Amino acid sequence: MTELRNVEAELSRFRTRVLVAGVAVFVAFSLLAARLVYLQVYRHVDLSEQAESNRTAIVPIVPNRGLILDRNGIVLASNYSAYTLEITPSKVQNLDDTIAALEKIVDIQPRDKRRFKRLREESKSFESIPLRTRLSDEEVARFSARRYSFPGVDIKARLFRSYPYGELGSHVVGYIGRINQTEKDAIEEREEEGNYRGTDYIGKLGVEQSFEQQLHGQTGVEQMETSAGGRAMRRLASSPATPGNTVMLSLDIGLQKLVEDMFGARRGALVALDPRNGEVLAFVSKPSFDPNLFVDGIDQESWQALNESPDKPLLNRALRGTYPPGSTYKPFMAMAALQTGTRSPSAIIHDPGFYMFGGHRFGSPENERGGAMDMHRAIVESSNVYFYSLANEMGVEAMHDFMAPLGFGQLTGIDINGEVRGVLPNQEWKRKYFKRPEQQKWFAGETISLGIGQGYNSFTMLQLAQATAVLANNGVKHKPRLVMGTRDTVTGELRPLPAEPPVDLGYKPGNVAVVRRALVGVTQQGTSTKVFAGAAYLSGGKTGTAQAVSIGQNQKYNKSRMEESRRDHAVYMAFAPADNPRIALAVIVENAGWGAGVAAPIARRVFDYVLLGQYPSEEDMLAVQKGTAAAPTGKPRKAADMNALLADAAAAAGH
Numbered sequence: 001m002t003e004l005r006n007v008e009a010e011l012s013r014f015r016t017r018v019l020v021a022g023v024a025v026f027v028a029f030s031l032l033a034a035r036l037v038y039l040q041v042y043r044h045v046d047l048s049e050q051a052e053s054n055r056t057a058i059v060p061i062v063p064n065r066g067l068i069l070d071r072n073g074i075v076l077a078s079n080y081s082a083y084t085l086e087i088t089p090s091k092v093q094n095l096d097d098t099i100a101a102l103e104k105i106v107d108i109q110p111r112d113k114r115r116f117k118r119l120r121e122e123s124k125s126f127e128s129i130p131l132r133t134r135l136s137d138e139e140v141a142r143f144s145a146r147r148y149s150f151p152g153v154d155i156k157a158r159l160f161r162s163y164p165y166g167e168l169g170s171h172v173v174g175y176i177g178r179i180n181q182t183e184k185d186a187i188e189e190r191e192e193e194g195n196y197r198g199t200d201y202i203g204k205l206g207v208e209q210s211f212e213q214q215l216h217g218q219t220g221v222e223q224m225e226t227s228a229g230g231r232a233m234r235r236l237a238s239s240p241a242t243p244g245n246t247v248m249l250s251l252d253i254g255l256q257k258l259v260e261d262m263f264g265a266r267r268g269a270l271v272a273l274d275p276r277n278g279e280v281l282a283f284v285s286k287p288s289f290d291p292n293l294f295v296d297g298i299d300q301e302s303w304q305a306l307n308e309s310p311d312k313p314l315l316n317r318a319l320r321g322t323y324p325p326g327s328t329y330k331p332f333m334a335m336a337a338l339q340t341g342t343r344s345p346s347a348i349i350h351d352p353g354f355y356m357f358g359g360h361r362f363g364s365p366e367n368e369r370g371g372a373m374d375m376h377r378a379i380v381e382s383s384n385v386y387f388y389s390l391a392n393e394m395g396v397e398a399m400h401d402f403m404a405p406l407g408f409g410q411l412t413g414i415d416i417n418g419e420v421r422g423v424l425p426n427q428e429w430k431r432k433y434f435k436r437p438e439q440q441k442w443f444a445g446e447t448i449s450l451g452i453g454q455g456y457n458s459f460t461m462l463q464l465a466q467a468t469a470v471l472a473n474n475g476v477k478h479k480p481r482l483v484m485g486t487r488d489t490v491t492g493e494l495r496p497l498p499a500e501p502p503v504d505l506g507y508k509p510g511n512v513a514v515v516r517r518a519l520v521g522v523t524q525q526g527t528s529t530k531v532f533a534g535a536a537y538l539s540g541g542k543t544g545t546a547q548a549v550s551i552g553q554n555q556k557y558n559k560s561r562m563e564e565s566r567r568d569h570a571v572y573m574a575f576a577p578a579d580n581p582r583i584a585l586a587v588i589v590e591n592a593g594w595g596a597g598v599a600a601p602i603a604r605r606v607f608d609y610v611l612l613g614q615y616p617s618e619e620d621m622l623a624v625q626k627g628t629a630a631a632p633t634g635k636p637r638k639a640a641d642m643n644a645l646l647a648d649a650a651a652a653a654g655h
Helices: 002-042 045-057 096-103 110-124 137-145 181-189 206-210 212-216 253-263 300-308 326-340 375-380 382-393 396-406 427-433 444-450 461-470 507-523 595-613 618-626 639-653
Strands: 058-059 073-087 129-135 154-162 175-177 200-201 220-226 232-239 244-251 268-273 280-286 347-351 354-357 359-361 372-374 484-489 494-496 540-546 571-574 585-588
Touching: 002 200, 045 444, 045 540, 058 244, 073 096, 073 137, 110 129, 110 300, 129 137, 137 154, 137 354, 154 206, 175 268, 200 206, 206 212, 212 494, 253 268, 253 280, 253 595, 253 618, 253 639, 268 461, 268 595, 280 427, 326 382, 326 396, 326 461, 326 507, 326 540, 326 571, 347 382, 354 382, 354 444, 359 382, 359 444, 375 382, 375 507, 382 396, 382 444, 461 571, 507 540, 507 571, 571 595, 585 595, 595 618
Parallel strands: none
Antiparallel strands: 058 220, 073 129, 073 154, 175 200, 220 232, 244 484, 268 280, 268 585, 347 372, 354 359, 484 494, 540 571, 571 585
8 A cells, every 4th residue: 555655656746747847848949939939020130131241241432532733723632542561450469570570571661660659559459550551562462472471461552642742832731641539539529430431541731631521522332242251252232432522722833832942941931812802822831841741650750850840840830820010010000090080191200210108218220211201101111100109199909999800810711720810919908818917907108019010919921911912902801712612523513612702891992092002112212122123013012020039128139149039030011013903912031130131022023923924043042042132133934934844843753
């Protein structure tokens, strides 16, 4: 009986185990079935896409960057294709050993290693970083034969930016460089990351930066079938890239070269505008730099040489350099006097050679004759006393309010980035600029020097050129612009960029005529008479000598005894032809002395180029560079012939 009960108990346990096992198997199969239903039905589309993506790869097609042309269609920035040896650090086990092995196959210089190290610090480990650029066909063949030994290293065909004129116009054209993290963040903020897939370079300066969107183009894509190892097998579909647009500048590169050559090794800036529409004809900053150094990553030695040079070649002096305008400010002071009714053209001011105010003697070294000064003579002979007294009569606020609409101390809004405002002083400016209360008070004596373009006045040559253009255009102001339009690379369609409407400052024609006649007088019997002797046209202009450092009232300026960096700047503003101006300019030569002796000769030859098609003779060019020129000497060359030589030289240097 006991045995029977044991058997039944054993059977009961067995049935329980079978039931539990059956339930477990049922649950397991149910879960498996549910999973299969989930994967096959609910996740079918998603998993199908993932499977397809494992089989295919989306590869971006980087667009060709647009060209940059001058006003005559001369190419200032273009592209060429070359092979690059690149390393993806995340795929390389020992980077130093890999580079050492590559040196036995490809020529790798220390500067290449330094550039690679810097780019690696700026990039992510999974990004491909160039070690050597512009490989020869022989180097490509040698590496290709050994490629299997270098995982993570590859050769890529890339488009490189080329600036065929090198340093010429570099501050205007700008350059491109490798995209940094800040720029990547900005691209993401603009939701343009899709258009920059595969793009490693972006505009960093000048037109390259300011017109990046037009120059970059639209990125295309290729859908490729890949093997299990990720190797491309065949193209499944593609959407071609759209090249960037061509950007057309108002700049005349021939005129730009003439001006840069005339500066020689000296520092300074020149801006030339068409007063009728605001187009920039020349935009010079000297010294300059070679933008080709930045194309594939500038090496440390070159960067250090540029960045630490006392001449500051990276500074765009035309856009960011600020200087006191000196006596070139006087015509605008005269215009202010007429428009505000402060002084009539015939009012006489006695000039004894100095001006006393508050016990301080303000000198007038530019005017040796003195005597009775009306407005015309005061401008022609550059009487400081006349304009000292005018500044005292007007006061700082009236001067500020008249000069601001002319553009002094204001952003002109030119179409490249980086412009600075300069300083057009008044009482509010001083309160904001100085921190201590005793420094914030405006003193009447500070007003006096403002009348001759000294004191706190500090402007860019762009601002002075724009103000000169306003006088030349009878009080009508145009916004300066470098880019006239774009051309669609695909369709060839020209798209002019609309200019902003001009602003009429409301000057009375008679008042403008008074000032313009006086400026013509400067070139006929005034401070720049010798420079414009024999010119086949009439022009108006005004010389200026801007102090680089202050001189005490009992001290006398002696150029020969001063360090070069402390010497006065030479300034000139001008327009031509006098009756119907086609060009207005402002030029400064740093620490060069008197405006008539150094700056005005540059302006004369600019006018000869634009109006007469003439280019200085070799001997005359040398005299201008030395600062010993007056009127042109020797037989002038034809500007067209010189520009043809310039184009040939650029073509020979191009890729």
